[in-house]
Amino acid sequence: MTGGTPLSRDILEVEILIPDGLGFCFGVKRAYDLATSAVREGGRIFCWGPLIHNPQVVSLLEGIGLRVVEEYEKLLPGDRVIIRSHGASPRVLEALKKGGVEIIDATCPFVKKAQERIAELARQGYQVLLLGDPGHAEVQALLGYAGSHSVFVIGQMSDLNLLQLEKKVGIVSQTTQQESSLRDLVATVLPRVEELRVFNTICDFTASRLKSSLEIAGKVEVMLVVGGEKSANTRRLRDACQRVLPSTYLIERPDQIRYHWVRGKSRVGVTAGASTPDWIVSEVVKRLRHILIEGEDEDQEGP
Ligand code: SF4
Incomplete structure (x- = not known):
């Protein structure tokens, strides 16, 4: 996908751009x-x-x-x-x-691959660094695959300061991390160890959804990211889009769209996390069209 599909264009010249293939990963x-x-x-x-x-x-x-x-x-x-x-x-x-x-x-299967990689590194005697959100269920489960070997979750680069790195270090990532974070971790660890083995266990879906969403964020005036507040990949998508376009908002449901976010805008982008079904995205787009084209009254907004 190269920058979004114009979903609607009418006499008011309103466009809603969405990446191809939104819905569950x-x-x-x-x-x-x-x-x-x-x-x-x-x-x-x-x-x-x-x-x-x-x-x-x-x-x-x-x-x-x-x-x-x-x-x-x-x-x-x-x-x-x-x-x-x-x-x-x-x-x-x-x-x-x-x-x-x-x-x-x-x-x-992508998560399974990360589990196998951690087990492999641990078996081969590497100190394992797992790039991920410490409290996330996937990360908590992944830790168990190192058995009794040393494994550390790196949630942010400063976590490395708490660690005594060993000579042989292996790096694995939570599947929904951003490649830029993995690159930063590798670049920081490499000068400090004798041997570094890296497995890029970030799933293709995460990388391609991020890329297409950022392309859209660069073309619109407002961006809506649809997904659960507790979904790590949705929040990361929101944060990344927000760096490109500060007017980016995370919503779980269509009724959370605020009129003043989109009032008078002619180009709005919609993307969604991996765990957002296509029917919720469709409902968001429907409400957005209603607000943008039919001019839903601000007074109709909820509290
Ligand atoms: S985002 Fe989806 S495809 Fe990627 S690892 Fe998670 S569940 Fe699998």
């Missing part, structure tokens, strides 16, 4: 499909933590019978448990198996 779509087909089969079915960081989708899934669980004692032998796209640590998987539950593994 490959890994989230796969997890969603596995979850919904497991629910259709009936029986007690759970997800280990919320399936994705999107409250609308999580409540929709709860409505059809997919319960979120994070305590082993709530499970019974024979229950089925979905492992979300973020993956789970070997310790969690082992405990679930011991409890006699059936595991439906929806770990994204």
